[in-house]
Amino acid sequence: MLVQVLTQVAFVVALALVLSLAVFVGRExxxxxxxxxxxxLRQSAPAFALLxxxxxxxxxxxxxxxxxxQAYGVHMTEVFYSLEGDFVLLFRSIATPEVTTFFSVAYxxxxxxVLIFPIVAxxxxxxxxVLRQLLTAYSLNYxxxxxxxxxxxxxxPRNVMIxxxxxxxxxxxxxxxxxxxxxxxxNRNVFPSLHTSLSATVAIFAYMxxxxxxxxxxxxxxxxTSVIISTMYLGIHWAxxxxxxLVLAAVCVVLAKHLVGRWSLSTAVERVRAAxxxxxxxxxxxxxxxxxxxx
Amino acid sequence: MSLPSNDVDxxxxxxxxxxxxxxxxxxxDATTGYSRRSLLAAxxxxxxxxxxxxxxRVQSVVDSDAAEQVSLxxxxxPAADGDRETAEIxxxxxxxxxxxxxxxxISTRSESEFLEAILIDHDFDLYVGRHPADFDPDFLxxxxxxxYEYDQGWQNPFGFTDTLTIDRLLERQRTExxxxxxxxIATLLEGIAQEKPFEPICxxxxxxxxxxxxxxxWDENYLTTGNGYLGLESDASSDTEQLHALVTDQxxxxxxxxxxxxxxxxxxxxxxxYDSLAVPTWSVPDEAEATxxxxxxxxxxxxxxxxSIEPWLATDWEWDAQxxxxxxxxxxxxxxxxxxxxxxxxDGGDANGSESGIPLTAEDVAFTYxxxxxxxxxxxxxxxxxxxxxxHVSAVDSVTVEDxxxxxxxxxxDRAVAERALTVPILPAGPDxxxxxxxxxxxxxxxxxxxxxxxxxxxxxxNHAPPTGSGPxxxxxxxxxxxxTLTRFEDHFTLRDDDHDxxxxxxxxxxxxxxxxxxxxxxxVANGDADITTTQLDTYALxxxxxxxxxxxxxxxxWSFYHIGFNTRSMPCGNTHFRRAVxxxxxxxxxxxxxxxxxxxxxxxxxxxxxxxxPDSLAWDDxxxxxxxxxxxxxxxxxxxxxxxxxxxxxxxxxLVW
Numbered sequence: 001m002l003v004q005v006l007t008q009v010a011f012v013v014a015l016a017l018v019l020s021l022a023v024f025v026g027r028e029x030x031x032x033x034x035x036x037x038x039x040x041l042r043q044s045a046p047a048f049a050l051l052x053x054x055x056x057x058x059x060x061x062x063x064x065x066x067x068x069x070q071a072y073g074v075h076m077t078e079v080f081y082s083l084e085g086d087f088v089l090l091f092r093s094i095a096t097p098e099v100t101t102f103f104s105v106a107y108x109x110x111x112x113x114v115l116i117f118p119i120v121a122x123x124x125x126x127x128x129x130v131l132r133q134l135l136t137a138y139s140l141n142y143x144x145x146x147x148x149x150x151x152x153x154x155x156x157p158r159n160v161m162i163x164x165x166x167x168x169x170x171x172x173x174x175x176x177x178x179x180x181x182x183x184x185x186x187n188r189n190v191f192p193s194l195h196t197s198l199s200a201t202v203a204i205f206a207y208m209x210x211x212x213x214x215x216x217x218x219x220x221x222x223x224x225t226s227v228i229i230s231t232m233y234l235g236i237h238w239a240x241x242x243x244x245x246l247v248l249a250a251v252c253v254v255l256a257k258h259l260v261g262r263w264s265l266s267t268a269v270e271r272v273r274a275a276x277x278x279x280x281x282x283x284x285x286x287x288x289x290x291x292x293x294x295x
Numbered sequence: 296m297s298l299p300s301n302d303v304d305x306x307x308x309x310x311x312x313x314x315x316x317x318x319x320x321x322x323x324d325a326t327t328g329y330s331r332r333s334l335l336a337a338x339x340x341x342x343x344x345x346x347x348x349x350x351x352r353v354q355s356v357v358d359s360d361a362a363e364q365v366s367l368x369x370x371x372x373p374a375a376d377g378d379r380e381t382a383e384i385x386x387x388x389x390x391x392x393x394x395x396x397x398x399x400x401i402s403t404r405s406e407s408e409f410l411e412a413i414l415i416d417h418d419f420d421l422y423v424g425r426h427p428a429d430f431d432p433d434f435l436x437x438x439x440x441x442x443y444e445y446d447q448g449w450q451n452p453f454g455f456t457d458t459l460t461i462d463r464l465l466e467r468q469r470t471e472x473x474x475x476x477x478x479x480i481a482t483l484l485e486g487i488a489q490e491k492p493f494e495p496i497c498x499x500x501x502x503x504x505x506x507x508x509x510x511x512x513w514d515e516n517y518l519t520t521g522n523g524y525l526g527l528e529s530d531a532s533s534d535t536e537q538l539h540a541l542v543t544d545q546x547x548x549x550x551x552x553x554x555x556x557x558x559x560x561x562x563x564x565x566x567x568x569y570d571s572l573a574v575p576t577w578s579v580p581d582e583a584e585a586t587x588x589x590x591x592x593x594x595x596x597x598x599x600x601x602x603s604i605e606p607w608l609a610t611d612w613e614w615d616a617q618x619x620x621x622x623x624x625x626x627x628x629x630x631x632x633x634x635x636x637x638x639x640x641x642d643g644g645d646a647n648g649s650e651s652g653i654p655l656t657a658e659d660v661a662f663t664y665x666x667x668x669x670x671x672x673x674x675x676x677x678x679x680x681x682x683x684x685x686x687h688v689s690a691v692d693s694v695t696v697e698d699x700x701x702x703x704x705x706x707x708x709d710r711a712v713a714e715r716a717l718t719v720p721i722l723p724a725g726p727d728x729x730x731x732x733x734x735x736x737x738x739x740x741x742x743x744x745x746x747x748x749x750x751x752x753x754x755x756x757x758n759h760a761p762p763t764g765s766g767p768x769x770x771x772x773x774x775x776x777x778x779x780t781l782t783r784f785e786d787h788f789t790l791r792d793d794d795h796d797x798x799x800x801x802x803x804x805x806x807x808x809x810x811x812x813x814x815x816x817x818x819x820v821a822n823g824d825a826d827i828t829t830t831q832l833d834t835y836a837l838x839x840x841x842x843x844x845x846x847x848x849x850x851x852x853x854w855s856f857y858h859i860g861f862n863t864r865s866m867p868c869g870n871t872h873f874r875r876a877v878x879x880x881x882x883x884x885x886x887x888x889x890x891x892x893x894x895x896x897x898x899x900x901x902x903x904x905x906x907x908x909x910p911d912s913l914a915w916d917d918x919x920x921x922x923x924x925x926x927x928x929x930x931x932x933x934x935x936x937x938x939x940x941x942x943x944x945x946x947x948x949x950x951l952v953w
Contacts, residue, residue: 070408078368078400155403159373163383163890187376187811188405235375 005177013112020117024216029124036126043128047135047260054139058146065150066186073153076191080238081160088157091233103230108177111195111227114202114220122205125212129260134205137256141197144248149189156190158235193237196245197252199224204253362945362952365867366398370412370422373403376812377543378425379833383890384496384857384881385423391880391931395940396951407546410557413860414682415447415751417454421861421868421877426493427562428854430575430602432480432904433712436465437686439492447750448556448682454864455492469690469708472618476711481910484902488913488920490871493860494878497887499897501831501851504820508845509535510802513827518851521566522574524805525767525789526798538802540829541810541819545776548809551762553720554670554755556682563829564807567781568632569720569764572623572660576605577852604714607797608655608721608765608788620705621713626788627700629655631723632769634761652786653725655765657702661694662724664704664716670754672731674738675745682750687716723763730754767800778808821846837893850896856903857886867944867953876939878922885929 021030033040041048061068115138122131206213206220228245231237237245369389374382385401392399404412412418427449428434437443441458443450455461464483468476505513510527517523529535542548546558553565578601606612612623630652667688669678680688690708697703706713722730733754738745747754761770767789768781782804783790789799808825810816813833819825821841837848859881861868868874883899891897901921902913912920925939926932937946944951 075402075404077403082400155373155376158375159377159403160382160401161386162374162379163386187373 009109009112012109013116016109016113017117017120020113021120024117024213024219025121025124032126033124037123040123040126040128040131044123044131044135047132047139051135051139051142054142058142061146061150065146069150069153069188073151076152076154077160080154080191080240081157084239086161087239088232088235088237089161091229095233099233103226103233104177106223106226106230107195107234107236110223111199114199114223114227118202118205118220121213121216122209125209130205130209133253133256133260134201136260137201137205137252138198140252140255141194141201141248144252145192145194145197148191148244149186152191153188154190154238154241155188156236156241157232157238159187162235190237191241192244192248193228193231193241194245195231196228196237196242197248199227200246200249201252204249362947364396364398364947364950365944365953366400367392367420367868368400368402370402370404370409370419370424372406372409372424377406379813379835380499380857380890381423381425384886387886387890387929388423388859388877388881391936392877394931394933395876395880395936396946396949398950406544406559407557410559413452414449414556417447417452417862417864419860419862420865421859423496423857423859425855425857426860426903428856428903429715430854430905431711431715432484432908433469433690433708433715434686435483435487435903436469436712437689439487440465443685446680446682446685447748448680448685448755450680450682450685453492453860454862455490456863457486457490461486461490469712472709472711476709477908480904480908481912484904484908484910484913485920488902488922491861491874491878491922492863493858493903494874494881494922495900495903496857496859496881496883497891497897497899498853498856499834499891501853501855502834502837502893502896503828503831503849503851504817504836504841505827505847505849506820506823506825506845507847508823510538510826513849515849515851517577518827518849519562519853520575521563521766522798524563524567524802525800527801529801535802537804537806538827539825540805540807540827541816541825542807543810543812543816543830545809547807548773548777548779549775550758550760551770551773551779552755552757552759553722553762553764554667554681554683556750556755560830564779564781565720566766567768567805568762568766568770569722570608570629570655570766571718571720572607572609572625573604573714573717574607575602575718577601578603604717609717614710618710619707620703622697622701622703623660625655625657625660625700625702626792629765629788630786631655631659631763631765632761632784634763634770653723653727655721655723656699657696659721659724660702660704661696662728663719663722664688664691664694666722666730667719670752671745671747672734674734675747677746679747679749679752682755684719687719690716720764720766723765729759729763733757733759768805771804776809778806780807781805817841834896835892837896854905856900857897858903870943872943873940875922876936876943879925879939880931880936882924882926882929882931884924889929 118134119131122128122134125131203221203224206217210217228242232239232242369385369392371385372378372381382403389399389401409422409424413422413424426438437450439451439453439455439457439461441451441456441462444454444456461483464479464486468479468483471479501519503518507513508530510529512526512528514523514526524538524540527538542560544559544561546555547561547564550558551564551568552558553561553569555561608625608629610624610626612621614621631654633652666672667681667684668691670681671679690706690712692705692707695703695705706716722728724731737747737753760773765784765787767784767787769784771780771782773779783800783802787800789795789797807829810819810825810828813828813836816825816828816830817832817836817839820828821843831851832848859877861874861877863869863874868877887897887899899915900909901915901918902909910918912918915921924931925936940946940951944953946952
């Protein structure tokens with residue numbers, strides 16, 4: 001069943017990628033990849049490796065972290081619930097089967113697309129700094145999110161007040177997705193919402209690159225917003241998780257911008273090479289970004 | 296600040312709906328010489344003694360500070376990924392507690408944490424959950440007797456003590472028979488309904504989704520026990536080597552300790568891995584005998600009258616004239632599962648061979664009862680009873696081995712209670728026994744004296760994989776937290792002997808896989824991905840329609856009841872008046888009709904026993920001692936409900952304070 005759902009998601013996301021690359025990125029930038037993909041990937045390899053390592057760690061910890069959180073975690077479900085009460089049940093007022101389908105699709109398909117598309121889109125930029133910042137921001141989201149998951153044990157609203165959300169519940173509308181989501185997430189890991197923080201991260205990057213990808217910015221904001229609302233509509237996250245997710249996104253973007261370039265392996269290598277050739281080392285890359293890529 | 300006065304008078308209790316007076320005056324029990332009046336009077340005395348201690352405690356808190364709002368934390372289970380009905384009842388209770396001015400919070404915990412908090416740590420104010428209960432009301436002995444006040448495990452999780460009345464009745468019903476016992480149990484149930492260490496809400500049938508195209512013959516009566524997985528009919532035309540079952544509790548695929556108190560719903564697997572001397576057996580009444588009404592409600596089979604204890608590992612037993620000592624013969628040449636060859640013995644010939652297995656003899660039976668009563672087996676200064684089966688083993692005085700396959704077992708109770716004691720899993724003694732081995736190493740590694748925490752020490756907590764029993768299925772392998780596979784034990788007597796009509800294992804393998812919950816489990820059975828949902832389904836699933844003739848929902852009778860459990864060790868739940876008032880905040884009728892989605896899937900109850908044992912005074916429809924909801928159709932009459940609390944507690948600006 002899991003394989004079935006995964007294949008379906010992979011297929012749909014791949015299709016959406018192809019279409020959106022044509023629309024948002026355009027032939028010219030894609031063509032440049034033919035000659036330049038190798039050096040660009042080489043430059044961003046450390047960032048990719050970091051993300052891969054963290055995803056691996058994330059996976060291990062989600063399985064083995066149970067005991068750690070059992071020992072050190074703090075139960076917060078009751079705190080969240082007493083702070084915000086029935087707030088997420090407000091979404092019940094807009095619930096129809098169509099809306100539920102829309103948000104279920106947002107939660108599963110749109111989310112996957114929103115995370116993957118910018119990676120591909122930023123590879124087509126001649127300057128890799130945005131790509132590396134994005135990957136670093138993803139990594140930070142996971143690392144910080146994981147730390148919170150170990151320390152904060154909380155069940156989402158659907159596990160406290162399910163009677164208010166029958167119609168809107170993902171699992172009743174589409175039980176097949178339950179296998180997918182349990183595969184990537186424990187039901188006691190809701191604070192902060194990584195769906196929110198990663199979608200918001202993508203939206204912030206879309207803002208930062210609005211000069212290169214003008215059309216993508218409003219689309220990214222729209223998609224991210226629907227993913228974020230879906231987490232509450234489907235009863236998976238508390239509003240508090242969402243707010244925390246937004247804060248986390250902002251923190252991760254700021255941190256990523258600070259970190260990337262500072263400890264960049266490839267720039268260090270370039271510097272050494274440049275020094276070897278007796279030239280002045282190139283300045284921090286972000287400075288060059290606008291000039292080169294703002295075509 | 297008003298507190299329950301020292302002079303607690305049950306007859307002027309605030310809940311006017313509980314009319315104790317009528318009962319007390321009318322029903323004197325001539326045959327025993329006890330009148331209910333004297334018993335209830337004794338109850339009131341016991342209560343006032345208990346309450347006065349509490350008053351001191353509360354008083355000191357109050358004096359030290361200004362009055363504080365009463366706050367309660369209700370322990371509950373996750374709704375979407377656990378037990379939806381429990382979570383919904385909790386929400387109902389929480390809203391009504393808030394309405395009467397109590398600061399109530401819901402604490403959602405996973406199944407094992409939930410049980411850990413209630414049974415081991417005793418760290419809760421109150422909870423909503425299911426009690427496993429049993430066919431015989433004697434389960435109340437371990438549930439409420441004060442001897443278990445400080446124990447951890449399934450014995451007396453409420454910390455309830457009433458030595459003068461409830462204890463005596465619990466003890467007395469164990470030694471009585473027939474009408475005498477019925478009367479004592481009626482009085483006992485009335486006493487419990489007054490004291491309310493817990494408040495039963497409703498009894499729900501259990502529902503499971505099954506496929507009938509690969510295996511058929513699912514017997515609704517037994518699906519709550521391991522026997523439901525035996526004696527199936529397999530379809531010769533399809534691949535029926537492995538029966539695929541779905542469970543929700545991850546711990547079922549992690550721990551194989553039959554004594555672990557915090558593993559939920561482990562009964563099926565324990566039943567399959569271990570034999571017991573006898574098993575509870577249902578006799579279904581002829582359809583003609585059951586009234587239409589009964590058939591419709593699926594109620595007829597819940598009756599305790601239909602359950603008897605029938606020999607399993609025992610071939611026969613004989614009572615002495617006093618009905619206190621039983622001579623039991625057990626099946627010969629039975630062996631425990633042998634795991635030593637695993638991995639090296641590829642052809643599997645000897646893995647199940649009787650020559651290598653440790654024989655099961657009367658010594659093992661004697662060991663089992665002694666071990667369950669004291670898991671240190673006499674190695675520690677004080678006994679450490681197992682956190683399960685205490686009601687069973689406390690009925691046993693001694694076991695004397697007569698010869699290899701015969702023993703006498705003497706009881707301190709009469710037959711009905713004693714025969715229930717025969718249903719515990721038989722554990723291996725002998726030098727290779729995992730229990731003995733564990734014990735030896737514990738004694739060795741203990742610095743000086745072995746002094747384990749009762750109910751919570753390694754021998755009752757550790758995983759004990761592979762588990763060694765003698766049951767119809769043998770542990771094969773497991774993937775921690777994901778799945779566990781059992782293989783048919785070819786040497787099991789049900790396959791070997793033909794002098795019985797007991798069900799034998801059908802499928803070569805039983806594969807239990809952890810699945811997240813009701814909706815996805817049903818989906819997987821519908822897809823042909825699984826044969827049965829071992830964990831019972833939330834009732835909303837019954838509304839789904841599955842377009843497949845091979846899939847059906849099976850309804851099984853159950854004694855298990857939903858209830859509110861109070862921690863009587865601490866205030867305010869230590870106060871009887873408070874517990875009674877809280878009990879009137881739950882609309883049981885509404886819960887049974889609205890929370891349990893399928894029609895007639897649950898019935899509201901006033902007392903926790905099988906219908907057979909319910910006295911008229913506690914019959915749901917018209918019993919005079921039935922606690923009723925302060926409101927209608929799930930809507931609380933807030934003013935009236937606040938009055939219930941106002942007579943013993945005070946309100947300050949709308950908040951209940953103390």
